[in-house]
Amino acid sequence: MPLAIFSQNDGARRLGKVIGDTVVDLSVAAPDLPGDVVGFLAAGERALPVYRSIGADAPGRRALAEVRLHAPVPSPEKYLAIGMNYSDHGAEAKRLGVEVPPWQLWFNKQISCINGPFDDVILPKVSEKTDYEAELAVVIGRACRYISPEEAPAVIGGYMIANDVSARDWQMRTGTMTLGKSFDTHGPIGPWLTLSEEVGDPHALDIRMFVNGEQRQAANTSQLIYNIWEQISYLSQVMTLKPGDILATGTPAGVGVARNPPVFLKPGDVMRVEIAGLGHIENRVVAES
CATH class of the missing domain: 3.90.850.10 (Fumarylacetoacetase-like, C-terminal domain)
Structure with missing residues (x-):
């Protein structure tokens, strides 16, 4: 399931896991995970098992139609x-x-x-x-x-x-x-x-x-x-x-x-x-x- 950066009405950008037509707010479902895509990738195998365990019944779910999606990697080095x-x-x-x-x-x-x-x-x-x-x-x-x-x-x-x-x-x-x-x-x-x-x-x-x-x-x-x-x-x-x-x-x-x-x-x-x-x-x- 893909990783997304999304925001809601407060404008704060969050890391989410896209599951079907929903996105799970990882700051709620897995607060120990890094809060951005680059940090997640750099964490490597330490982050993947937790990420894989998050399902559609996880807390912090939002409908994709109700959030704004942002560039997944807004400031790469290259x-x-x-x-x-x-x-x-x-x-x-x-x-x-x-x-x-x-x-x-x-x-x-x-x-x-x-x-x-x-x-x-x-x-x-x-x-x-x-x-x-x-x-x-x-x-x-x-x-x-x-x-x-x-x-x-x-x-x-x-x-x-x-x-x-x-x-x-x-x-x-x-x-x-x-x-x-x-x-x-x-x-x-x-x-x-x-x-x-x-x-x-x-x-x-x-x-x-x-x-x-x-x-x-x-x-x-x-x-x-x-x-x-x-x-x-x-x-x-x-x-x-x-x-x-x-x-x-x-x-x-x-x-x-x-x-x-x-x-x-x-x-x-x-x-x-x-x-x-x-x-x-x-x-x-x-x-x-």
């Missing part, structure tokens, strides 16, 4: 994303004159961009080419360095949905892409963190993006060029990955900039990303005031 990691997206990028490199292409999304799963996304007044990207996000559960692809599954805490909102005009101004990927609110994630033990094969998940109800992207994570294990191993050669670090694993074809003609986001648009078994996130686009 938020990294890989570019052109679906072959069909690489092909559409090539048609736009962007060559696919023969190695993994990583960039930063500054953590200040992180946004809730159902919160508004602000359309910057300084960008005319803001776009969407549906992605599967991995959250690291255990610190690691120099690990092999075979060892990588053991360091994953869980999975969630991400929308790598991208200001294309700013993205293309520099080779790092960081500025175009890091505008405030341009990192919606959620709706919760599904623990890795509950996902099964993360390379067999259907992923879809809808804009105003129209399907724009549809793929399966089996189509990743570099699979999740390879991604984690590659990054761990450079840096220590820590609990809570977010890795966005790539987006498939169908982004707005590659459509003919290009279609960029406008105020009032509603983006919805769905991944099988992980739920959905949905964000309305609003003009910057």
Whole structure:
């Protein structure tokens, strides 16, 4: 059952366990557990048995419809994303004159961009080419360095949905892409963190993006060029990955900039990303005031 960060009328954010259409307030049902996702992941095997024991009859239950869900990991140490990691997206990028490199292409999304799963996304007044990207996000559960692809599954805490909102005009101004990927609110994630033990094969998940109800992207994570294990191993050669670090694993074809003609986001648009078994996130686009 997934981990969620939620609030009620008092605005206080709490860690909860999602069970069906309810969420159990863990500060009530298991007050000795850490109060946030990163702390929970860092606790590792000390936290999991208690978490697994909490059922639908636990105290502190609330209807999901009566709470507000927030970003599961609001302030990780790192938020990294890989570019052109679906072959069909690489092909559409090539048609736009962007060559696919023969190695993994990583960039930063500054953590200040992180946004809730159902919160508004602000359309910057300084960008005319803001776009969407549906992605599967991995959250690291255990610190690691120099690990092999075979060892990588053991360091994953869980999975969630991400929308790598991208200001294309700013993205293309520099080779790092960081500025175009890091505008405030341009990192919606959620709706919760599904623990890795509950996902099964993360390379067999259907992923879809809808804009105003129209399907724009549809793929399966089996189509990743570099699979999740390879991604984690590659990054761990450079840096220590820590609990809570977010890795966005790539987006498939169908982004707005590659459509003919290009279609960029406008105020009032509603983006919805769905991944099988992980739920959905949905964000309305609003003009910057």
